[in-house]
Amino acid sequence: MKDWSIETIGITKEYGGNGKRLVAVDHVDLLVRSGELFGLLGPNGAGKTTLIKMLCTLILPSEGTAKIGGYDIIKEPSKVRETIGWLHGETGGRALYWRLSARDNLRFYAYIQNVPAEVARRRIKTLLEFFELEEDADKLVKDYSTGMKVRVMLARTLLPNPPILLLDEPTVGLDAQTAIETRKLIRSLSEELRKTILLTSHNLNEVEKLCERVAIINSGKIVALGTMDQLVHLIREAQCIEVRLDGTGSEDAARTLQQVDVVRGILLSERVGDGWVIRAEVSDIDSALPRIAAALASSNFRVRAISEIRPSLEEIFVKITEDAANEYK
Amino acid sequence: MNTNELLAYFREEVQPTRSETRQTWGIFWGQFKIFLTYRTWVITETFNTIVSIAMYYFLSFQVQPTQLEERGYGTSYLAFALIGVAFANYLWFCINRISHSMQDEIREGTFETIAASPIRMRSYLFGQAGRGFLIGLYYMLGALAVGVLGFKAPLHFEPAALVTSSLVLVFMVLSHLGLGIVVAGVVLVYKQGDPLTFMLSLFMEFFAGALFPLQLLDRYPALAFASQVMPYTYALDALRKSLIQGATALSAEILFDLGVLVVYAAILLPLGLWSFRIGYDRIRREGTTSVY
Numbered sequence: 001m002k003d004w005s006i007e008t009i010g011i012t013k014e015y016g017g018n019g020k021r022l023v024a025v026d027h028v029d030l031l032v033r034s035g036e037l038f039g040l041l042g043p044n045g046a047g048k049t050t051l052i053k054m055l056c057t058l059i060l061p062s063e064g065t066a067k068i069g070g071y072d073i074i075k076e077p078s079k080v081r082e083t084i085g086w087l088h089g090e091t092g093g094r095a096l097y098w099r100l101s102a103r104d105n106l107r108f109y110a111y112i113q114n115v116p117a118e119v120a121r122r123r124i125k126t127l128l129e130f131f132e133l134e135e136d137a138d139k140l141v142k143d144y145s146t147g148m149k150v151r152v153m154l155a156r157t158l159l160p161n162p163p164i165l166l167l168d169e170p171t172v173g174l175d176a177q178t179a180i181e182t183r184k185l186i187r188s189l190s191e192e193l194r195k196t197i198l199l200t201s202h203n204l205n206e207v208e209k210l211c212e213r214v215a216i217i218n219s220g221k222i223v224a225l226g227t228m229d230q231l232v233h234l235i236r237e238a239q240c241i242e243v244r245l246d247g248t249g250s251e252d253a254a255r256t257l258q259q260v261d262v263v264r265g266i267l268l269s270e271r272v273g274d275g276w277v278i279r280a281e282v283s284d285i286d287s288a289l290p291r292i293a294a295a296l297a298s299s300n301f302r303v304r305a306i307s308e309i310r311p312s313l314e315e316i317f318v319k320i321t322e323d324a325a326n327e328y329k
Numbered sequence: 330m331n332t333n334e335l336l337a338y339f340r341e342e343v344q345p346t347r348s349e350t351r352q353t354w355g356i357f358w359g360q361f362k363i364f365l366t367y368r369t370w371v372i373t374e375t376f377n378t379i380v381s382i383a384m385y386y387f388l389s390f391q392v393q394p395t396q397l398e399e400r401g402y403g404t405s406y407l408a409f410a411l412i413g414v415a416f417a418n419y420l421w422f423c424i425n426r427i428s429h430s431m432q433d434e435i436r437e438g439t440f441e442t443i444a445a446s447p448i449r450m451r452s453y454l455f456g457q458a459g460r461g462f463l464i465g466l467y468y469m470l471g472a473l474a475v476g477v478l479g480f481k482a483p484l485h486f487e488p489a490a491l492v493t494s495s496l497v498l499v500f501m502v503l504s505h506l507g508l509g510i511v512v513a514g515v516v517l518v519y520k521q522g523d524p525l526t527f528m529l530s531l532f533m534e535f536f537a538g539a540l541f542p543l544q545l546l547d548r549y550p551a552l553a554f555a556s557q558v559m560p561y562t563y564a565l566d567a568l569r570k571s572l573i574q575g576a577t578a579l580s581a582e583i584l585f586d587l588g589v590l591v592v593y594a595a596i597l598l599p600l601g602l603w604s605f606r607i608g609y610d611r612i613r614r615e616g617t618t619s620v621y
Contacts, residue, residue: 058613059614078449097363097437099363099366099367104359109442113345129330161339192336
C-alpha cells in the first residue's frame with residue numbers, strides 16, 4: 001500500500017452536449033493518506049456523488065484520473081473494485097435485493113466479491129450479530145425497516161474486508177443507538193484496522209467528530225481542505241463569541257449586537273430554556289468582548305456569560321459555501 | 330457483540346477466490362432465488378402455456394400435412410407447431426431474461442453495486458442467462474408435456490432422440506446467447522429493450538418457420554434468404570427431425586444443423602460481449618449507471 005490510498009489528479013467530470021455543459025467535478029486534486037478518516041462535505045449537487053462514483057469506477061472521468069490503493073481507476077478498474085467497499089447509504093436500502101433475505105444478500109455479495117465460502121459463512125454470522133439482524137436474517141429484505149436495510153448495506157460493505165471504504169451517508173436512516181455504534185465502528189475500522197475511509201454525511205456533527213481532515217466541495221471544486229483547526233483559520237471571520245442572556249425580552253439583543261462595529265454577523269439567535277443564546281462572528285476577538293458587554297449593559301440586557309467559541313463545522317461549512325457561491329456570482 | 334469482537338474477524342488475511350465460475354454461480358443462485366419468490370407469475374405463465382397449446386391443437390385440424398411430410402417433419406401439425414412454439418418461447422424467454430433482469434437491477438439500484446464489485450461482466454451475464462435458461466426449461470418442458478400428454482402430439486422420446494435434441498438445445502442456446510447480450514447492452518444505454526426483443530422473437534418465429542413449413546416462403550426469395558440466415562431455422566429443423574422423426578446426432582442432416590449453430594455461437598457470442606462492453610463504457614462516460 002502506498003502512502004496515499006486515494007489520490008485524485010485533476011479529476012474532472014463534464015456532462016452534456018448540444019450547448020448545455022455541466023461541470024459536475026472540476027479539476028479536483030485530493031490526497032487521502034492510508035488509514036486516514038477523511039470527510040467530504042458539500043451541499044446537494046456539489047459533485048460529491050459524482051466524485052465518489054468516479055472513484056468506484058462507475059463513472060469515467062472526462063479529464064484527469066485517480067488512484068485508489070495505487071491502482072488507476074481508468075486503467076485498472078478491476079483492481080480498484082477489489083480494493084474498495086462502497087456504501088451508498090442515501091438510497092435507503094434501495095441497492096439491496098429486496099426479494100432476498102439479509103443472509104442471502106450477504107451470501108450473494110460474497111460470491112461476487114470473491115470472498116471464500118468458509119470465510120464468508122463466519123463473517124456473515126458475525127456481521128448479522130453485530131448489526132443485530134440475526135433474528136430477522138432469513139426474512140425478505142422488503143419487510144425490513146429503512147434502518148434495518150441500511151444495516152444490511154453496512155454489513156455488505158464490510159463483508160469483503162476491503163482496505164479502502166467509501167462511505168456515502170453511512171448513518172442515514174439509523175436509529176440513534178445504532179448510529180452511535182456505527183460511528184464507533186467506523187472510528188475503530190480506521191484506528192485499529194488502519195482502513196482508509198472517505199466519508200460523506202449530511203450530519204456535520206458526525207464528520208466533525210470522526211474525521212481527521214475535511215474537504216468542502218462546492219460547484220465541483222474543492223473550496224476548503226484541512227483539519228478542523230486549519231478550516232477555522234481559513235476563515236478570518238470565524239472568530240466567534242457566544243452571549244447568554246437572562247429574560248424573555250432578549251430577542252432584541254441580536255439587533256443591539258449588530259450595532260457594534262466589530263460584529264460581522266449573527267450566526268444564531270434562539271431561546272434556550274428561560275434565557276437567550278446569541279452567536280456572532282466578530283472581526284477582533286480581543287476588543288469585541290468588552291465592547292459587546294458594554295453595549296448590552298447600556299441597553300439593560302442581563303448578561304449571564306460572554307465567551308469566545310470555536311465555530312462548529314456547520315457554521316464553517318455554511319460560511320465557506322456561501323463565500324464560494326458569492327465568488328462565482 | 331461489541332466492536333472489538335467484530336474487528337477480530339477482519340484481522341485475518343484472506344486470499345480472494347477470483348473464480349469466474351463461482352461468480353457466475355453466485356449470480357445464477359441469487360437470481361434464481363429471487364425468481365422463486367414470484368409465485369403468482371409462475372402460476373399465470375403455466376396457465377398461458379396450457380391455453381396456447383390448446384389453440385394449436387384446434388388449429389391442427391385445419392392444416393394439410395403434405396407440406397410437413399415434404400420437409401421430413403411427419404404428418405402432425407400439432408407436433409410441428411408444438412416444437413416450433415415451445416422452443417421459440419424458450420429461446421425468447423432466455424434472450425429476454427438477461428435484458429429484463431438488467432432493467433430490474435438498474436431500477437432497483439443493485440446494478441451499481443454489481444458494477445462496483447470485482448465481478449467480471451461476462452460472469453454476470455452468463456449467470457443471468459443461466460437462470461433464464463433454467464426457468465425457460467421449466468416452461469418448455471411443461472409445454473411439451475401438455476402437448477404430448479394432454480393433446481396426444483406424436484413425438485419421439487427414445488433415448489437417442491432425447492440426447493440429440495438436448496445437444497441441439499445446448500447449441501441453440503449458445504448460438505443465441507450473443508443476441509441476448511446485445512439486447513442487454515441496448516437496455517444499458519437506452520434503458521428500454523422490450524420492443525427489440527419482441528421484434529427479435531417475431532422475426533425468429535416467422536423466418537424460422539415456427540408455425541408454418543418454410544416452403545411457403547420459396548416464392549419470395551428475399552424472405553427465403555432471411556430464413557436461411559436465422560440460426561433458429563437450423564435449430565428448429567434439427568429438433569423437429571429428432572423429436573418427430575427420431576433422427577440422431579449422427580445423421581448428416583443433424584450434423585449439418587449443429588455445425589451451423591456452432592459457427593453462429595462462435596461469431597455471435599464474442600460479438601455480443603463486445604457490443605455489451607461498448608454500451609457499458611458508454612453509460613460510464615455518460616454517468617447513467619443508475620438512470621432508468
